[in-house]
Amino acid sequence: MSEIDSAPTDHSSFLVADCGKSVTTVALFDAVDGMCRLVARAAAPTTVGAPWSNIIVGIQQALKQISEVTGRILLSEHGELIMPARTTGAGVDHFGATISAAPPLRTVIAGLLQDVSVASARHALHTIYADEIHTFSLADNLTEQERINALLEAKPELILLTGGTDGGDRGRLRELAETIEVGINLLNGSQKTHVVFAGNRAMREEVTKLLEKSAAYQVADNVRPTLETEQLATTIDILGDLYQSLKIENLPGVDDVKAWSPYPLLPTARAFSGIIDYFAALYEGNVVGLDLGSDSLSYAISGPQQQRLLVRTDLGVGAPLPNLLNEVEPGEIVKWMPVEITSSQVYSFIQDKALHPYTVPMTEKELYLEQTLARLLLRTVHNEALVSWHWPALPPLEMLLVRGTTLVNAPRPGQTVLTVLDALQPTGIFSVAIDKYGVLPALGWLALHEPLATVQALEGGALVDLGWVIAPAGQAEPGKLALKIVVDSERKGNLELDVTSGELEVLPLAPGEEAQLTLKPARNFDIGFGPGHGKKVTVYGGDVGLIIDARGRPLQLPQDETARRSLLRQWHWDMGG
Amino acid sequence: MITPSQTTVKPLIKIRRQRMLPQAGEVIVSQGQQVSPVQVVARTSQQKGFTVIPAAELLGVPVEEVPAYLLVEEGTAIQRKKPLLRKSGLFNSKQFTSPVNGILYEVSKGRLILQQTPDLFELRAMLPGRVYSVRSGWGVVIETTGTLIQAVWGSGREGYGKIRVVTDDREQPIQEQHIDADVRGAILVAGYLDQRQVLEKAAANSVRGIIVGSVPAVMAPLLPNYRFPILVTEGFAGQPMAPTIFRLLQQSEERQASLFGNKEATQEKRPEIIVSLPAGEGVEDVQQTAPALEAGQQVRILRAPYAGEVGEVVTVHPYSRNSTIGLRLPGADVSLADGQVVFVPYPNLDLIK
Numbered sequence: 044m045s046e047i048d049s050a051p052t053d054h055s056s057f058l059v060a061d062c063g064k065s066v067t068t069v070a071l072f073d074a075v076d077g078m079c080r081l082v083a084r085a086a087a088p089t090t091v092g093a094p095w096s097n098i099i100v101g102i103q104q105a106l107k108q109i110s111e112v113t114g115r116i117l118l119s120e121h122g123e124l125i126m127p128a129r130t131t132g133a134g135v136d137h138f139g140a141t142i143s144a145a146p147p148l149r150t151v152i153a154g155l156l157q158d159v160s161v162a163s164a165r166h167a168l169h170t171i172y173a174d175e176i177h178t179f180s181l182a183d184n185l186t187e188q189e190r191i192n193a194l195l196e197a198k199p200e201l202i203l204l205t206g207g208t209d210g211g212d213r214g215r216l217r218e219l220a221e222t223i224e225v226g227i228n229l230l231n232g233s234q235k236t237h238v239v240f241a242g243n244r245a246m247r248e249e250v251t252k253l254l255e256k257s258a259a260y261q262v263a264d265n266v267r268p269t270l271e272t273e274q275l276a277t278t279i280d281i282l283g284d285l286y287q288s289l290k291i292e293n294l295p296g297v298d299d300v301k302a303w304s305p306y307p308l309l310p311t312a313r314a315f316s317g318i319i320d321y322f323a324a325l326y327e328g329n330v331v332g333l334d335l336g337s338d339s340l341s342y343a344i345s346g347p348q349q350q351r352l353l354v355r356t357d358l359g360v361g362a363p364l365p366n367l368l369n370e371v372e373p374g375e376i377v378k379w380m381p382v383e384i385t386s387s388q389v390y391s392f393i394q395d396k397a398l399h400p401y402t403v404p405m406t407e408k409e410l411y412l413e414q415t416l417a418r419l420l421l422r423t424v425h426n427e428a429l430v431s432w433h434w435p436a437l438p439p440l441e442m443l444l445v446r447g448t449t450l451v452n453a454p455r456p457g458q459t460v461l462t463v464l465d466a467l468q469p470t471g472i473f474s475v476a477i478d479k480y481g482v483l484p485a486l487g488w489l490a491l492h493e494p495l496a497t498v499q500a501l502e503g504g505a506l507v508d509l510g511w512v513i514a515p516a517g518q519a520e521p522g523k524l525a526l527k528i529v530v531d532s533e534r535k536g537n538l539e540l541d542v543t544s545g546e547l548e549v550l551p552l553a554p555g556e557e558a559q560l561t562l563k564p565a566r567n568f569d570i571g572f573g574p575g576h577g578k579k580v581t582v583y584g585g586d587v588g589l590i591i592d593a594r595g596r597p598l599q600l601p602q603d604e605t606a607r608r609s610l611l612r613q614w615h616w617d618m619g620g
Numbered sequence: 621m622i623t624p625s626q627t628t629v630k631p632l633i634k635i636r637r638q639r640m641l642p643q644a645g646e647v648i649v650s651q652g653q654q655v656s657p658v659q660v661v662a663r664t665s666q667q668k669g670f671t672v673i674p675a676a677e678l679l680g681v682p683v684e685e686v687p688a689y690l691l692v693e694e695g696t697a698i699q700r701k702k703p704l705l706r707k708s709g710l711f712n713s714k715q716f717t718s719p720v721n722g723i724l725y726e727v728s729k730g731r732l733i734l735q736q737t738p739d740l741f742e743l744r745a746m747l748p749g750r751v752y753s754v755r756s757g758w759g760v761v762i763e764t765t766g767t768l769i770q771a772v773w774g775s776g777r778e779g780y781g782k783i784r785v786v787t788d789d790r791e792q793p794i795q796e797q798h799i800d801a802d803v804r805g806a807i808l809v810a811g812y813l814d815q816r817q818v819l820e821k822a823a824a825n826s827v828r829g830i831i832v833g834s835v836p837a838v839m840a841p842l843l844p845n846y847r848f849p850i851l852v853t854e855g856f857a858g859q860p861m862a863p864t865i866f867r868l869l870q871q872s873e874e875r876q877a878s879l880f881g882n883k884e885a886t887q888e889k890r891p892e893i894i895v896s897l898p899a900g901e902g903v904e905d906v907q908q909t910a911p912a913l914e915a916g917q918q919v920r921i922l923r924a925p926y927a928g929e930v931g932e933v934v935t936v937h938p939y940s941r942n943s944t945i946g947l948r949l950p951g952a953d954v955s956l957a958d959g960q961v962v963f964v965p966y967p968n969l970d971l972i973k
Contacts (some may be wrong), residue, residue: 088623187731188672195669225728229670387838394837394856398772399922401625401967403947406924410945454946 055079056128057496058117058135059485060102060300061311062089062144064338065401067101070485071109071117071135072500073128079496080503083109084480090296091144097296098144124303138304139492141484143311143339145290147172147356148282151199153179153219155206160242163266164205166431167241167278170352171286172310172339173201179219187222194226200237200289202227202258203278204250207243209268216243220250227257235259237285241266241278286310306492314487316343316352319444321490321497323350328441333463334483335417335447337361337400342424346438353428358420360413360449361400364393367416370423378600379415379465381611382408403452410454414462417449421466439571440473444483444506451477456509456586457549457618468596470516471571472562472580475587479507508554510585514592517568518599521545524565525593527577532558540591544568547617548591552584560589568593587619624913624969627770627920628892629864631871633904635768635894636752637880640759641743642666651754655745655762657780657878662759665738671720676730678716679707683730690727697723704732746778747878748896765903767872767895769865771831773852774881774891775843781828783872783895785809790866794832796821803827807877809869811860813839819846829879831869831893833861833928849881851891854920859928862920863957864972869893911973913952913966920970921954930972931956937963 056073070084085108090100106117106124116133119125125134150173154160161180168175177197179190194202202223206216220240227236238258240250244265254260263278291297291308300308309317312334319332322345329346338361342353357366373386392412396402404410429436445451445463453459460475482505490497515526523544530538534556542548552558563577564570572578582589594614601607645664649655675686689705692698698718705716718734725735749764784806786798794810799821807829808822814836822830829849837856853865861869877895913919917933931954940948941963949965956962 186672187674188670191672191733192669195667221729225672225726225731225733228726228728229733391837391856391858394840398855399625399968399970402922403943403949403965403967404923405926405943405945405947405965405968407945409924410947452947452949454948 055136055493055496057137057139057489057493058106058124059138059482059488060105060140061314061481061484062091062098062101062140062142063311063336064144065089067098067105067144068481068485069102069105069109070480070482071113071115072485072489072496073135075503078503079493079499081480081482081500081505083113083115084482085109085112086481089144091294097299098142098294099296099299102140102300126303137306137492139306139309139485139488140300140304141309141311141314141488142291142294143172143336145172145286145294147174148201148286148290149174149176149197149199150201150203151175151177151179151194151197153202153204153206153223154242155181155212155215155219157182159270160205160207160267162431163273163275164203164241164278166273167266167275167282168203169354169431170275170279170312171282172290172312172354172356173282173286174356179222181215187218187225190222191226191229194223195230198230201282201285202236202238203282204238204240205242205266207246207265208270209244209265211243211245213243213246213249216246217249220246220253224253224257227254237261237289239263239278239281239285244268283310283313306488309484309488309491311484312339312341312352312354314484314491315341315446316345316350316487318483318487318490318497319343320345320350321487321494322442322444323347325498326441329438330442330444331437331440331467331469332444332483333421333446333450335360335420335445335450337448338363340420340424342421342428344428348438349432351428351432353424353431355424355427358424360396360417360420360447362397364397364400364416367420367423368393371419376412376415376419378607379418379611381411381608381615383608384408384412403448413449414453414458417447418462418466421463425467437467437469439471440469442473443467443469443475443512444478445475446478446481446483451479451507455619457620458615460509460512460587460590461614461618464512464514464590464592465598468598469512470514470569470596472511472513472582474511474583475509475585475590476506477509480505508583508585510552510587510590511582512590512592513560513562513570514596515564515568515570516596517564517574518595519544519565519567525568525595526565526570526591527563528591529561530558530589531561532556542591542593544593544595546591546593547614548593549587549618550589550591552582552589554583554585556584558582558584558589590618623911624919624966624971625922626911626971626973627772628768629770629862629868629972630768630904631868632765632897633768634763634765634899635749636761636763637747637894638759638761639743639745640755641741644757645741647754647756647758647760649751649754649760651751653751654749655751656748657744657746657876659745660742661745661751661762662743664741664743666741667738668736670725671722671734671736673704673716673719673732673734674730675705675716675727675732679705679714681707686730686732687727690732692724694724694727698734746780746880747894748876764894764896765899766897767868767893769853769868769893771851771853771891771893772855773840774879774883775846775850776883777844777847777849777881779807779829779849779879779881780876781805781807783807783809783869783875783877785866785870785873787811790833790863791860794818794830799825799827801825807831807879809861809866811866812858813850816842819843819850823847829877831879833866834859844883849879851879851881851893854928855922857924857927862928862930862972864918864930911971913969913971918972919952919954919964920972921964921968922970923968926956926962926964929956933969934961
């Protein structure tokens with residue numbers, strides 16, 4: 044009897060593939076003692092490009108690795124996934140996939156005011172994998188002819204047309220729509236250019252009449268109905284669907300993948316934000332997720348008040364790394380290095396890393412440099428997120444979830460925590476966990492379809508806890524008291540500690556170990572309950588321990604180079620080297 | 621199974637390369653035909669852009685009245701300075717002429733859209749060989765045999781000329797004194813490039829291309845401005861040329877080579893050097909697979925402190941182990957030229973195949 048002919052099992056198992064630009068990761072979840080657990084994961088090169096030109100080949104290669112390690116047969120002789128799982132142990136019940144291997148959607152944003160409609164269009168666009176290849180606004184001073192020729196040169200797949208508050212200016216929006224109509228008529232080949240109109244509601248009928256014949260046209264709510272309000276939901280939905288149909292559905296071999304799964308294929312960033320939403324609901328608080336990839340950077344926050352996602356395809360630790368220099372000067376990077384380095388060395392390193400995007404550091408200096416670049420990439424996107432979402436500061440967090448090789452594969456876990464603390468400078472009391480096994484998108488997919496299995500997989504240790512952070516907001520002279528802490532743990536008994544301003548302390552607290560903390564901040568420090576107000580809290584240990592970050596906010600670095608490098612080295616040592 | 625990044629450095633191999641137009645046009649060679657590097661294989665007309673004339677605004681008339689003042693019909697060829705619009709009045713008349721050569725493409729909402737006369741774009745074979753296949757309207761695949769060397773960066777241009785190695789070893793820079801009238805039409809090879817004056821002198825002496833191990837990162841943005849291709853085989857971190865590549869180029873001295881300097885290089889479309897050679901018996905066929913890492917293979921190390929060094933894989937470690945700085949990754953022990961054996965994580969290995 045072949046594996047396919049044997050009987051199905053009476054429990055559910057899940058196989059989820061995450062197809063990235065360079066690597067395809069497959070995670071297998073199955074019941075262990077009645078609970079869903081991550082039982083195996085494997086990675087293989089993504090096979091979208093030549094010579095394979097079929098995304099399923101990479102998935103099959105990863106599945107073969109799982110079979111080699113676990114002995115569980117997943118593929119038939121013909122390379123088909125065995126579904127449902129058999130009593131012999133072969134196969135799996137459900138298959139799903141998340142995808143970031145598709146190229147970004149080439150988009151032109153057209154709007155009126157840079158800081159109003161164009162900014163809101165950009166906020167919507169940054170929720171999908173998209174490249175903003177050109178922008179038209181009143182500030183660009185382009186003639187109609189220049190805009191038409193710019194469109195012809197850019198050859199966008201999508202034009203996101205916004206502008207005007209509801210009932211506001213019509214004339215300039217009309218001119219813009221007319222220019223686009225002329226441009227896309229000249230541009231259209233065998234397929235029509237997609238246009239999404241998300242501007243002045245009063246112009247909807249007129250713009251629709253103008254563009255619906257020339258373009259593959261859709262209408263969304265005005266992204267900026269008033270100067271003070273932003274409504275992005277319908278635009279975000281349409282953009283998500285367009286990315287799905289224009290990019291994911293056109294990947295080579297995608298039909299083979301779909302034949303294995305009744306579930307829609309999910310963009311990885313969506314799956315990532317999905318698991319962040321899941322944690323936020325679980326903890327009833329704000330959770331931030333950071334996914335620092337080679338070719339993109341995703342920043343997600345979810346909580347009772349909001350669910351936000353920001354995706355930048357022009358920033359990452361690989362090929363797009365030189366774009367960081369559009370955001371920060373090499374000198375700023377030098378400033379965060381704990382060892383001596385010149386701006387020119389930083390510049391050379393960045394360009395060379397872009398040529399060899401998946402390489403890893405082999406010297407302490409390059410390790411520091413990669414972590415510094417990660418810090419500034421995260422900080423750049425964090426700052427953009429605050430501006431985009433109109434937040435003066437990051438709201439109090441329950442949890443910070445971190446993903447991406449540079450961060451999760453740091454030689455010492457304290458380096459990961461220090462990098463994200465320096466980048467986001469969060470305050471309050473929160474935990475930090477990392478996606479060591481690269482399964483967060485898979486968990487995001489699972490959370491959508493089998494929430495209970497997700498809880499069980501997480502309880503089984505699918506993520507790695509690094510510890511809890513106590514980070515009071517405020518500033519005081521170095522050496523002045525910032526926070527009094529009493530740590531009460533079953534294993535270590537009672538410990539009283541005075542933490543002074545400027546200090547970074549790590550107390551050992553093993554993974555899973557519970558401790559009661561009595562926290563009493565000084566008058567000018569706030570841990571989330573008002574200046575000087577303390578509280579008793581329960582925290583848990585992790586690979587780093589309990590971290591008390593009393594360096595103040597915003598972080599201040601000494602002007603003097605020697606003193607600055609010495610302080611940065613001190614912070615590294617404080618966090619375990 | 622570990623599959624590291626790979627660079628093809630082959631003295632003799634069967635090579636097939638696509639030559640495609642940027643937009644549909646006409647292929648003018650046929651399957652099986654022998655082509656020379658300078659031979660045009662396909663051509664198309666390349667758009668120069670559109671000119672928009674706001675006719676209604678210029679004439680001061682409603683949009684729908686513009687056609688009444690047109691002196692040419694839609695789709696008609698027009699010449700620069702020829703009248704396009706005329707409005708006669710009782711006391712004065714207005715006339716507007718075409719600012720470009722081209723056609724009146726469209727009259728749309730009171731505007732005249734003029735399409736400028738396109739340029740003829742000719743696609744040359746750039747390498748000698750046989751037309752292996754034709755994609756009608758777009759281009760061809762050319763098959764040849766010869767040396768194939770993949771680079772890591774190119775300045776975006778293509779070129780063809782005789783290889784001339786100007787430095788004695790792979791660690792020396794190309795200098796101004798290497799360039800004189802004697803190298804006119806040649807492709808120059810050196811360990812690395814670090815002086816801009818060299819490029820100016822190369823341009824003045826009609827050099828057809830430069831191949832070096834590395835260039836300074838700050839110089840890279842300037843290189844696309846030169847009309848000849850510049851290919852970098854190692855990177856931007858001051859690396860000398862890999863010994864295997866330098867040796868092979870030395871062996872190709874005075875032979876005709878084609879340079880393809882793709883700027884937006886992907887793993888599938890890297891910049892490359894092709895030296896066509898007569899086909900012999902048993903020439904290795906085009907490789908389509910990505911071989912796994914194995915003992916005995918030649919690898920190049922991509923990161924400091926061994927960046928640019930070439931060695932031989934002694935042992936493959938398929939499971940994670942600690943690197944010198946504590947990173948845990950699979951990798952391989954590599955024997956370097958000085959006899960030292962070092963563990964290198966697999967992402968830092970580039971398999972020379």
